[in-house]
Amino acid sequence: MPSVSLKCELADLLEMLDLRPGHRLLEINPQDAAGVVEFGRFVDPSGAVVSLPAGKLGSAPAVRYDRLVAWSAPSSLPGEWVAHVAPGGLAVVPVLLAPLAMAEAVARIRLDPDGRPEVTDLSTTPLFTRAAPGEPPERFVDGAVLRPDGRWWWISAEWLHGRDHGVAVDLLDLLLHRPRRRPSPIGAGRDTAHLVGYLLARRPDGMLTAGLGDLPAGIGCALPGSLAVLAGDSLVSGGTPEALDGLLDWITEWRSAGRPALTDLWPRLTPRRDTWELEFGMPELPTQVPSPFA
Structure with missing residues (x-):
């Protein structure tokens, strides 16, 4: 499956995670960012940090975590990741906005009391914020x-x-x-x-x-x-x-439509078998522009 990587400033990541002493944090795919962040100092003395590759997650966790961070993620949010977060907990994961190169964002997801994930914040895409990289992106380039x-x-x-x-x-x-x-x-x-x-x-x-x-x-x-x-x-x-x-x-x-930004739209996670798909509610348009393919 195509995947995306977490592109986020450290200060922004920590703010989105809202780590506090006593929190239990699950870090997924730490090998993609080995040594970048020492999360333990933010949750000590009574908290814990567990780092696991995605393939090592079980489907029935013995422990549910207050926070989850993933350094890379499939194009859809795996259901087993959601299952590892306690109700009321937070997950910060990269998400794919569209199956296109560089069409990525960072989502802050909170679980409601029933364990259903809700997108509370969605960062803007890195497109237009920097010059094109020295080499083409690794994924989706045609x-x-x-x-x-x-x-x-x-x-x-x-x-x-x-x-x-x-x-x-x-x-x-x-x-x-x-x-x-x-x-x-x-x-x-x-x-x-x-x-x-x-x-x-x-x-x-x-x-x-x-x-x-x-x-x-x-x-x-x-x-x-x-x-x-x-x-x-x-x-x-x-x-x-x-x-x-x-x-x-x-x-x-x-x-x-009023020049809406990504954050003005209505992101939602919709269950699809064993994953959650990111979808958007769009504003009502006074006129409908025809497709250029029509």
Whole structure:
């Protein structure tokens, strides 16, 4: 199963966990972050920290924990993780907002008195907060090209998953060789981050994430023969105009909805067999923007 990793500042992680003396903490997959945090000093003298790989968890825990932290996680929250947290306890885990590269967030989850998990906080995605990494992300990238300047360009879109690598590379070529670049219609910064969170929650047909060299990782629309990406303070497009029109329609929809951020939506965990799927309630829209695939 595809998995995601915890990307969070230490101070933010500790605040989300709200660790106190006497708490029992279960740390999952500590080998992915060995020695990063000494949690014991926050729960001593009467608390305890137990570190286990995910595969060592039992389905019927003898002890339920006040807190759980996972350094990496499958795309869905495993039910056995929830079973290891006491009612009223907290879990901080990475979550996948959409099956796309870099579409990750950090969720703070509280168990209600009946042991049902509820998302109480959801961090914003790292998209648009930093420049694209030196190499393409490890997961969900459908096509990547290393430019002569030593910078990677990559693309990730659901409709490209499972297709031949060359299909995605051909789309990238539209930006590499015949790009049209203009200022972003919403600029860079908070509004762009809010738009990213909204689109990742809504998951419209044709949505992509992309890295374009030294620009910040971006979000946009990809259609056969057409590509448009919002990256930092730039809007880059190539090929026929359909993808650009689709992306601009999404921006209009977001504005009509009141410019909601990811945290303004209604995240919920829905049981699916032995896992919990992250889903979102969306605001009512005054008009419905058609899919660019229609």
